[in-house]
Amino acid sequence: MSLNTASDRALVRNVVIVGGGTSGWMCAAAIARMAPPGLTVTLVESEEIGTIGVGEATIPTLIEFNRFLGLNENDVLRYCGGTFKLGIEFVDWLGAGERYFHPFGLFGRDTPEFAFHQLWLRLKAMSENGAAPADTAGRIHDYNLCSVAAARGRFSPPSMESDTILSTMRHAYHFDANLYGQLLRGYAEQKNVRRVEGKVVDVARDPELGLIRSVSLSDGRAIAGDLFIDCSGFRSLLIGDALGSDFIDWSHYLPCDRALAFPTARIGSAVPFTRATADRAGWRWQIPLQQRSGNGYVYASDFIDEQEALRQLLDSAEGTPLADPRPLRFRTGHRRVFWEKNCIAIGLAGGFIEPLESTSIHLAQVGIQRLINLWPGRGVNAAEVAHYNRAMRMDYERIRDFIVLHYHAAQRSDSEFWRYVGNMEIPDTLASRLDMFRANGRIIPDPEDLFTEHSWLAVMLGQGIKPRNYDALVSRIPERALIYNMRQLKDAVEKTAMSLPTHQDYIDRHCAVR
Numbered sequence: 001m002s003l004n005t006a007s008d009r010a011l012v013r014n015v016v017i018v019g020g021g022t023s024g025w026m027c028a029a030a031i032a033r034m035a036p037p038g039l040t041v042t043l044v045e046s047e048e049i050g051t052i053g054v055g056e057a058t059i060p061t062l063i064e065f066n067r068f069l070g071l072n073e074n075d076v077l078r079y080c081g082g083t084f085k086l087g088i089e090f091v092d093w094l095g096a097g098e099r100y101f102h103p104f105g106l107f108g109r110d111t112p113e114f115a116f117h118q119l120w121l122r123l124k125a126m127s128e129n130g131a132a133p134a135d136t137a138g139r140i141h142d143y144n145l146c147s148v149a150a151a152r153g154r155f156s157p158p159s160m161e162s163d164t165i166l167s168t169m170r171h172a173y174h175f176d177a178n179l180y181g182q183l184l185r186g187y188a189e190q191k192n193v194r195r196v197e198g199k200v201v202d203v204a205r206d207p208e209l210g211l212i213r214s215v216s217l218s219d220g221r222a223i224a225g226d227l228f229i230d231c232s233g234f235r236s237l238l239i240g241d242a243l244g245s246d247f248i249d250w251s252h253y254l255p256c257d258r259a260l261a262f263p264t265a266r267i268g269s270a271v272p273f274t275r276a277t278a279d280r281a282g283w284r285w286q287i288p289l290q291q292r293s294g295n296g297y298v299y300a301s302d303f304i305d306e307q308e309a310l311r312q313l314l315d316s317a318e319g320t321p322l323a324d325p326r327p328l329r330f331r332t333g334h335r336r337v338f339w340e341k342n343c344i345a346i347g348l349a350g351g352f353i354e355p356l357e358s359t360s361i362h363l364a365q366v367g368i369q370r371l372i373n374l375w376p377g378r379g380v381n382a383a384e385v386a387h388y389n390r391a392m393r394m395d396y397e398r399i400r401d402f403i404v405l406h407y408h409a410a411q412r413s414d415s416e417f418w419r420y421v422g423n424m425e426i427p428d429t430l431a432s433r434l435d436m437f438r439a440n441g442r443i444i445p446d447p448e449d450l451f452t453e454h455s456w457l458a459v460m461l462g463q464g465i466k467p468r469n470y471d472a473l474v475s476r477i478p479e480r481a482l483i484y485n486m487r488q489l490k491d492a493v494e495k496t497a498m499s500l501p502t503h504q505d506y507i508d509r510h511c512a513v514r
């Protein structure tokens with residue numbers, strides 16, 4: 001790459017975004033929000049091609065993005081028919097009828113010496129060896145407000161007072177991602193982003209430097225720019241087709257490659273969580289929105305055909321179908337480089353990790369945040385590009401490991417699919433995390449990891465992985481003090497949960513669709 005030539009260092013004045021799905025409009029809104037004087041932003045999208053049209057569950061980081069744009073969360077949810085999400089309920093992953101919850105919030109309170117769950121592990125050991133009454137420890141989820149509130153159908157945003165139980169709450173949203181894209185489109189157009197309707201059919205590059213100079217539309221127009229953002233979805237028109245960044249395929253770790261998605265009429269009040277139910281060759285989602293429920297089956301086509309997947313999905317669906325199931329195809333993995341020359345891929349154009357933990361919109365968001373932090377206003381810098389690519393790759397790898405954990409640790413062997421994922425080779429990084437947890441229950445926090453030690457804990461324990469020991473330091477806490485303090489905490493979490501409004505009441509009062 002010859003990035004440091006004089007012409008590469010030319011000021012970026014014209015940004016062209018190709019694609020107007022959720023990623024394209026997130027990108028347009030964020031760039032418009034911070035645009036230096038004189039920057040023009042043009043977004044090209046094709047109504048004929050349309051957007052992928054799924055992506056209803058988010059994670060808490062989106063709150064920061066909305067704040068950055070100055071959007072009020074209740075206004076966003078009212079516009080997008082959204083509900084609140086406190087985590088994901090996993091059903092049948094350990095066998096029929098078994099369930100656990102991956103909450104967003106924190107488990108108890110860590111101390112400077114050890115993580116909270118070490119206290120619980122010791123209490124559990126005491127309950128098992130008779131040193132404490134049998135039910136004293138309970139489930140670790142009893143010490144997590146999101147988990148208890150979700151089970152009771154309650155919701156409130158976190159308190160800002162740091163020493164309260166309510167400050168440990170974390171939330172995200174379920175919403176109609178198309179409407180979210182439209183909301184951001186209005187925001188971006190108000191800030192002078194120019195939208196061009198058209199189908200990109202060709203990409204013109206500088207013969208010497210290889211930089212993208214313009215994209216051509218089917219009607220013959222050409223749109224020139226200094227910086228191009230590829231938000232063209234799975235088509236990956238710029239970074240993949242034009243610049244040739246190849247695809248790192250993770251199907252051997254995450255073999256699901258198809259989905260069927262359809263909406264149903266909602267039954268009863270909206271629950272504040274996503275449900276992910278393991279099925280014969282993948283898993284099914286249920287996502288409550290204000291005016292409907294989203295349903296889908298993510299499955300591996302090597303292990304089940306579409307007809308059978310459709311039958312399983314329809315048999316299990318609750319509520320009247322509002323449309324026919326729509327088939328989708330995907331591959332888990334990412335482009336080798338996300339940023340090449342004067343082109344950055346954001347969203348599906350850069351990669352995709354199957355939606356088990358709803359991380360895709362988040363990955364678009366971090367791509368945008370990083371791009372803004374490294375904004376190439378004075379031209380593209382090779383070291384910054386290398387940093388961007390390394391950081392994005394690591395984000396993808398860390399999330400991949402977390403998703404692989406769910407499949408690999410699931411205790412099912414009742415189909416070829418589950419036998420495959422239970423026995424497949426896993427990334428070394430995940431294997432070493434599992435070894436450490438199995439030995440002394442340790443989860444080493446990684447400040448760069450999207451999923452904190454609380455998330456890893458929820459899923460590892462939830463999937464039935466039992467540490468052989470707890471941290472020896474915890475032994476110096478007197479038994480009676482441990483029992484007393486843990487009981488107090490469990491009661492306080494329950495009381496706090498029950499003091500919150502129901503999720504439906506909260507929506508009705510603050511953000512109901514009018």
Ligand code: FAD
Binds near residue numbers: 019024358361
């Ligand atoms: P797209 O929505 O595909 O947008 C691509 C844009 O490019 C469109 O505007 C299209 O018209 C345009 N385009 C393409 N080619 C051309 C061309 N030649 N000329 C002009 N324009 C063009 N994410 C989550 O965060 N949470 C979830 O719960 C979730 N669930 C998912 C479930 C499934 C089964 C799948 C497959 C994905 C899911 N995702 C989820 C991912 C989510 O859908 C995407 O991350 C999100 O919608 C952003 O997509 P995008 O904007 O990158 O691509």
